[in-house]
Amino acid sequence: MTRDLSRREFLRRTGALGALPLTASAVAERDLHDAGNRVRRYNRLGRTQLEVSDISFGSSRLRTGEEDIVRHALDRGINYFDTAESYTRRASERVLGNVLGPVRERVYIVSKTHVDDNTSAERIMAALERSLRRLQTDYLDVYFNHAVNRVSRLQNDAWFEFVERAKRQGKIRYTGMSGHAGRLTECLDYALDEDMVDVILVAYNYGQDPAFYESLTRSFDLIARQPGLPAALEKAKLRDVGVVAMKTLAGGRLNDMRPYEKDGASYAQAAFRWTLSDTNVDTLIVSMTSPKLIDEYLGASGWRKLAAQDAALLKAYAHLNGTSYCRQACNDCAGACPYGVPIADVLRTRMYATDYQDLEMAQREYRAFQVNAAACQNCSGKACREACTHGVRIDVLCAPTHRMLA
Numbered sequence: 001m002t003r004d005l006s007r008r009e010f011l012r013r014t015g016a017l018g019a020l021p022l023t024a025s026a027v028a029e030r031d032l033h034d035a036g037n038r039v040r041r042y043n044r045l046g047r048t049q050l051e052v053s054d055i056s057f058g059s060s061r062l063r064t065g066e067e068d069i070v071r072h073a074l075d076r077g078i079n080y081f082d083t084a085e086s087y088t089r090r091a092s093e094r095v096l097g098n099v100l101g102p103v104r105e106r107v108y109i110v111s112k113t114h115v116d117d118n119t120s121a122e123r124i125m126a127a128l129e130r131s132l133r134r135l136q137t138d139y140l141d142v143y144f145n146h147a148v149n150r151v152s153r154l155q156n157d158a159w160f161e162f163v164e165r166a167k168r169q170g171k172i173r174y175t176g177m178s179g180h181a182g183r184l185t186e187c188l189d190y191a192l193d194e195d196m197v198d199v200i201l202v203a204y205n206y207g208q209d210p211a212f213y214e215s216l217t218r219s220f221d222l223i224a225r226q227p228g229l230p231a232a233l234e235k236a237k238l239r240d241v242g243v244v245a246m247k248t249l250a251g252g253r254l255n256d257m258r259p260y261e262k263d264g265a266s267y268a269q270a271a272f273r274w275t276l277s278d279t280n281v282d283t284l285i286v287s288m289t290s291p292k293l294i295d296e297y298l299g300a301s302g303w304r305k306l307a308a309q310d311a312a313l314l315k316a317y318a319h320l321n322g323t324s325y326c327r328q329a330c331n332d333c334a335g336a337c338p339y340g341v342p343i344a345d346v347l348r349t350r351m352y353a354t355d356y357q358d359l360e361m362a363q364r365e366y367r368a369f370q371v372n373a374a375a376c377q378n379c380s381g382k383a384c385r386e387a388c389t390h391g392v393r394i395d396v397l398c399a400p401t402h403r404m405l406a
Contacts, residue, residue, distance in 0.1 A: 062087065181348075
């Protein structure tokens with residue numbers, strides 16, 4: 001079967017022709033379709049040597065009583081589970097602990113804590129120990145400095161003191177940093193150049209590849225720019241640092257795409273296949289909120305290139321949502337607001353509310369900002385109107401986001 005044929009058409013033709021023998025590549029593609037609801041590939045996570053499922057469990061929306069979702073993922077072969085102390089008011093860690101604690105040797109568990117410029121080693125250790133108790137384990141496979149958005153947070157000596165002590169005590173195996181804010185590339189470059197991480201967790205999707213995205217948007221005049229994130233991922237691979245991708249759905253307005261999906265293919269699978277086709281990426285995490293979605297997502301497991309219909313789905317999504325989705329790693333809007341509004345972070349929380357349909361998470365993130373978008377209420381928007389090179393109308397979106405989330 002070639003990717004120019006739908007699976008249904010392929011079966012019709014081979015039946016009519018008396019089921020001609022399949023080539024090796026055809027057999028491989030058939031198997032990917034037929035076993036689409038299981039993990040089909042495990043990759044080495046950089047220098048950690050951990051063999052992780054290529055599509056893995058994100059738990060930022062996991063709530064009390066949702067243990068069956070975790071069990072379903074486990075049954076489908078997912079072995080890498082990502083959480084953080086801040087997710088769903090710590091319910092995420094507790095639910096994961098209830099399911100994964102008894103099977104700890106079969107899985108990899110990672111969590112995160114926010115380390116600021118002046119956070120002490122003692123405070124970081126206390127946060128780790130609370131996470132360990134909730135997760136019902138005595139160690140984490142990777143512990144991340146969470147949502148890093150400026151280099152000064154990476155320069156806190158207390159982090160290195162904590163890491164040395166936690167590793168010596170067997171409480172963490174490896175360390176990493178996560179990020180999805182405007183200074184992401186700058187922070188990644190620093191962490192990699194200083195050799196201070198074993199794994200990076202980054203926002204990365206098809207909208208951040210200029211050659212690919214411009215091929216999708218050329219017909220409707222959007223500008224795609226990439227501030228160097230692919231180069232940072234390549235640097236990570238050269239230094240054998242594990243790469244985990246998040247925000248791979250570019251906002252994830254899945255229902256918008258159902259009218260365009262056919263022959264069993266889905267927008268989510270197309271977006272995941274694009275991410276997994278980048279050999280610098282070891283695995284991706286996605287918020288898993290139901291067994292049905294898990295099965296859909298795992299339809300992309302094992303793929304290392306796009307299927308025939310994928311480009312059309314990604315193009316349709318870019319056309320529908322390209323001017324409302326903020327690529328937080330871009331940072332082209334940095335400094336545009338005279339009042340210091342963190343535009344990319346504000347629009348990220350808007351995404352949580354409008355695309356993810358998770359108002360609680362959006363409000364929690366928004367209310368933690370030291371500076372929010374209150375100033376946008378009475379601003380003409382002239383300073384930021386043209387600041388986004390992707391065409392996102394910052395002046396139109398920020399004020400309503402403040403009203404919705406403040």
